[in-house]
Amino acid sequence: MGKKLIKSTAIGVATLSSFVIANGVHAEEAVNPPTSPVESPEVSLTASGVGIETVSGVIVTNGTAVVTETPTEATVDQAATIKTAADQAVTDQTAVVADATVAEEATAEAVDTATGAVADAEASKTEATDENIAKAEEAVEDTKTAISEAESNANQAAQNTAAAEAKVDEAQATVNSDQAAIDAQQTVVDNAKTAVDNAQAVLDGTGAAAIIAERDDAQADLTQAQSDETKAQSDLTKAQEADAKKASDLATAKETETVQSATANETASDLAQAQADATKAAADLVNANTVVDKAQKALDGTGAAAIIAERDDAQTDLTQAQADETKAQSDFTKAQAADAKKASDIASLTQAQTQQQATANQTAAALAQAQADAKTKADAKAAADNKVAELTAQIDAIENMTVPTLSQDVIDAYKKFVASKTTTNADKLWDAINTWSDSQAYTDATKNYVTPTDTTVADPTNLTDSQIIALSQYYAYVMNGLRQQVWGVQNLVVQDDSIQAIKAIVAAYESENKSWSTGHSNTALNAGNTYAKWTSENLGQTSSTTTTMSALYKQIYDSAISTLRRDYSSKYGHVVNMLGSSSSTTQIAVGYNISVSTNGVTRVHAVTFVDDSAVIATPYDTTALKAELATAKTTQAQATQADNQAQSTLASATTANNQAQSALQATTTQLNTLKATADQTPAAQAKLTVATATRQAAETRLANAQQAVDNLNADVATKTKALEDAKAVQTQAVATDASAKQALVQATTANDNAQATLTATRATIASLEAIADQTPAAQAKLAVATVTRQAAETRLTNAQQAVDNLNADVATKTKALEAAKTQLAAEEAKLAQLKEAKSTSEVVLAEAQSKVKALKAEEAKIVDEITVLKAQLTEQVAKLAALKNADQVLADAQAELAKAIEAHTAAKATLDTEIDKLDQLLKNQRDAKAQYEAVKEAYTQAQIVAQRQAINDTGGQPIAITDKVGKIAGYFDGNQTAGTKLQPITYSRVEKYRQLPQTGSQESLLVLLGYTALAGLGLGYAKKRRRG
Structure with a gap:
């Protein structure tokens, strides 16, 4: 640690030394050149020795340069070149040290990570008890169950959304149908307007060509409308066939679901048994290993306390296992009751669905009939209304004259x-x-x-x-x-x-x-x-x-x-x-x-x-018209009554059908929800089986532990026999455990496949049930096509009448105009009613769309829940694997730590080597700078002395030129001041070496920045060494 601190400090000191070394050469006022060496101030550093080339007449020691002979300009240039090379070497090596530092830090981080991994592995090994492993396995199973339930909920949510989207489709179809009816009625209104225009043109005696052209256009439109109606009838037939096929496919899928559901229940039961067998086999193996260990210790005469403690622990575990088994049995009973109720509910709902489907079919047929009858009655009433309006208008026109x-x-x-x-x-x-x-x-x-x-x-x-x-x-x-x-x-x-x-x-x-x-x-x-x-x-x-x-x-x-x-x-x-x-x-x-x-x-x-x-x-006698009007009003009253009755019947049929369809949908949704809900019995059965196996294993463990205690005082032969028996049981337990694990894998695969197949079939059923029948929309399109054709026929009739009226008398033309206006008013009123009906349908559509939005949000919420559960399962599975493989995980982590330490040791060695190189290069830079500045100053002072001597030699009076700090920079002849330019003595390599920096210029700034940064790196490295 001391070495690294010294190096780091040396870097910083070297950086500062670049700026504190002062030139020690001063100009003397003596006329004679100096006879003794001129020295520079010294800076104390730890390193010694000179690693640079020295110029002639200079002695360099530990950053101090002594000039022993007057240098020439060539000597100064040589010293400057040496200094530049030393500066560049420091710059290059600084980058190398920086890279080595980064590499060392990376390997240090790797050591920290590996150390943490070893700590985690050691904690896992400590935690890897049989009890904790069992708890971890149970947590995994619980999470799997939660995922299964969430996925079931997701499937149901998807079905609910699909059903709601089907409602949206139905509502959208109604809106589209309403719009189609509006479009068709708008055509009728347009035709009625054209009829009014034509009747007015006939009465005015103008537009004969346009009236004839309208008749021709009406004929062409009728031909197209007839073709469209034929196509709509064909499309209806296809739609009915498609709906029939859908119904058949749905029935087949439901039959398949019944078979696959039974298979899935069977595989789920097999899986539960396989999980229980695997759990028991694993516990038996652990117990067998423990028994062998205790038998060996009993034979060796060691571990008596541990053997007794094992017996006590086994007793405690058995008590807990018995309690768990009792609770699992209770949960199993409750699950069976819940599943029995669910099966009963499914049977009841299935029967109700069959009955409701029949009712819904009847109400749908009744609604279709009521709609057709209502249209017929409405058309009859419209015709009667038009007739009364037409006659009334004619009579009013006459009587108003x-x-x-x-x-x-x-x-x-x-x-x-x-x-x-x-x-x-x-x-x-x-x-x-x-x-x-x-x-x-x-x-x-x-x-x-x-x-x-x-x-x-x-x-x-x-x-x-x-x-x-x-x-x-x-x-x-x-x-x-x-x-x-x-x-x-x-x-x-x-x-x-x-x-x-x-x-x-x-x-x-x-x-x-x-x-x-x-x-x-x-x-x-x-x-x-x-x-x-x-x-x-x-x-x-x-x-x-x-x-x-x-x-x-x-x-x-x-x-x-x-x-x-x-x-x-x-x-x-x-x-x-x-x-x-x-x-x-x-x-x-x-x-x-x-x-x-x-x-x-x-x-x-x-x-x-x-x-x-x-x-x-006479056209002005209203007697006959009034008689005809009376008859028309009678017909109108009858038609109105029939229309009211038909509309009432239609409203009742609509309500009945809506109620029947709603009831059917509610029952279907409830039934699908129950079918999609997983049975509770298999999971409860699995837990009970595991609890039973755990209890049996605990009993075996206690029996073995008690036997081990009993064997503590047995003779050697008995202990030996006990050890051999334990090893035999251990061998069998190993084989049974391996076989149980293989069976578990096979049962899991079989159950996964069965559940996936069942889920796919149920998805198919949901998809088929979500598909709206094509027949209603096709029927609506046919109805629109029929209305359009009828409108086209009316238009052609009116157009032909207009052509016929071209040569009719005024009264006939006037009558035709009034009739056309009355018809237009009736058709516009009908158009307004259709638009109002569409507004109501759009409200229903908006509500259905809002419900879909809410259901999709709920579906997304469940998907997020599943994502969280799967992430949780991944962590739990990893933890379980770590517990089960704690010894191997610890060994692997220790191996990785050893590799990381080895790599870090090598990186530290490389960094030490590169810092040593940089230390030497910094000394070289210090020495090169001292040499250059000493030579340069000596050369300058020699030139000043020579100048003074030259003035004296010519009999002049040397006057010193000083710089701003009072230092002599040259001389001038005091006897020749007039017109004489003062010229201090300086040394410059600018003309010869424009790329070479002056003292205290650019390279000094580079040194300051680069070396200071490097000093930081050095100190940081030393700190890491202390932490290590």
Whole structure:
């Protein structure tokens, strides 16, 4: 230890010496050169001797350099080169020592580790008693049981998660089905909107090409929808086949599980017996070894105290073993009772599951039927609702139309005028009409009236037959309304012949091409007699410009009021033609048309006829519509009642099915949990068997120990015989132990295989049970495909109707538009209901997903528990192995310690050698530095002396030049101060050796840092030596 401390201290001192060595050469003021050596101050070090090359005229001893002759510049250069080489050698060796130090520390750590391992092995050997080994084995078995239970729990948790994920899948399927239904219904709504647009376009008389194109697109969509429905039907068949196969596979897997479960129970029992046999064989071997040892000691006459102590220990162990066996027997009884209850519960649950499965199948079938029936009833109700809405809209449209409301004064005055067409009565009628024109009724008649809306283009030069019929019917409607107020009758009608007659009359007027002033033309009127005999004609003027039917309807309405106000000059003849002259109910035919002559005259013709041809039904009579509406409402009420009943049945079927499926799922989960729970009996049986074997071994041990005590005083022959018997038993125990261990390995393998096979089968069952049936989703897709096909058919029907309505009359077109709007409203309401249902389904889905998340967290928790238990088992198995192999483990640890000590000894030797080398190199560096600085200073002083001598030789006056500390650095001639530059004497190798550092420059810093660090290494090493 002393040597290492000296070395370490030397390193630090050497480092400091690099900076405390001072140059001992001073300039003298004497003129003559020095005649005695110039010495440097000395630093006391422990080492001696010179290991460097010395230059001529210098003596180096222990870091002190003495110059014996004036050096030359070449001598100084040589000393500098020697110093540089010494510095580099120290730097290189410092790195070597550092590496050796790291290697020594590593081997020292290895010694510490090996020493700890030996200590642990010695502790294990001390701990390796039979009792502790038995406890360690029991701990291993307990942990294995805990792992088995945890893995069972993990399997059950996985099954629970799978079941919950199946619920998520079902909920997701419901949401998807709801979305599919929404998408399908959205298509229906879009089609209904298109139908409304088409009906409006037909009524407006525009978009014929688009309407035809819609019909073609609808046909194409129907073809695709039919194809999709066919595919959905095929997919449903495949899904049903897949579900049937799954059911078959599940049944087969359950049968296999029953067989494999029995096999696993048998192998578990065999394993328990093998563990018990191995435990007993190991205990018997230990006892046999003890008996041999005690018999030998008895024969040798030694160890009596130990033999007696063994007998006492054996008695204590037997008492404990008997208590353990009693507890194991009690635990075994409880385990059998628990397993019996579990088997009974499984049988009951299996029976309940079978019954619940049958019930669930029935409720599922009932639900499917209820769903189908509810859809049929809902469709019937929707159709009835649409019919009622359509008829109601038609009736409202007619009843909301208005005719001018006459005052009672006008009515009375008109009747008096008709009875006596005097000027006085005409004046009174005029006055009554003027008074009426200032009334609110007149304002309503002219400002707040309602006429038919029909934006179909109407060309007065070429009205179609349907347009002539429509105008004639509206004219009759307005005039009948006025006649109803005056006479209480509505006797104007439109007949087939009156339409043909008015067309002939208009053609005749146009052929005559007369001016407006010519008035009525009997010739033209008679042209219609071929069809019907005319009785009166009212003429009016209008424009020939193309317009709309709505505008022409408004003209008819306005002309009625205008005629009332402006017909005084015509003796109210036109008014009489409009309002009639009596309350006769005899039908009068009417025709309304427009003629446009080539001379530009445009006439409006309102002609009455006497005719008996077929009457064209008026679109403004609501009697038939109301009768039809009453029938439709009856149908609606019946459909609503049927729909309510179907929805109630569906709700009940849904509840019943949900309850049945939930009950089945709960029973299945409970049953799977019980099946996945390992029987308690095998483990309890194993512990009881081990306890029994331990007790038997303890009895044998006590008997042997007692025999050994008895043999203490026996004769030599008896002791010898006892020893021979013990050795024979020992030999048999060794063979039995080896055989038991082999049997245990085989039983363990067989049980592991059986349990793994059973676990795989149960996993297959859980996997199959977790797979949702494909049939419900396929049925839902088929239902959507069917609805889509039905929607496509409806769309095509509507589109075709729109095409057919292109040439229909206004009333038919208006009716079609209202029906389309009603259908759109109904379909939009249904879409809203579907979206609400989806919102409910999404809530169910979110709840199911939340449950899966919680179950997965629980599953992860169990997995973490298993990981901890397996790590614990690894430690316990290692500890058990260490206890059973304590002697060998200790021997191995001692061998490793010996190797580590040997390696550390070699590393320490290497480090010592390298530090010795560094010590010498540091001395060399010290000496080289002293030599260089002494030579350099002597050379400089010689130059200063020569300078002084030169000034004296020339008769000058030498004046000393000093540095900042007062040291003479050169001389100058005091007699030649003017213009003379003072030049001190210095030595520099910069021009020749730019790479060579000056004294106190870079290499000194390197030495400080490097050597100080090295000193730390040296001291640290010395400390480790002291610890060692």
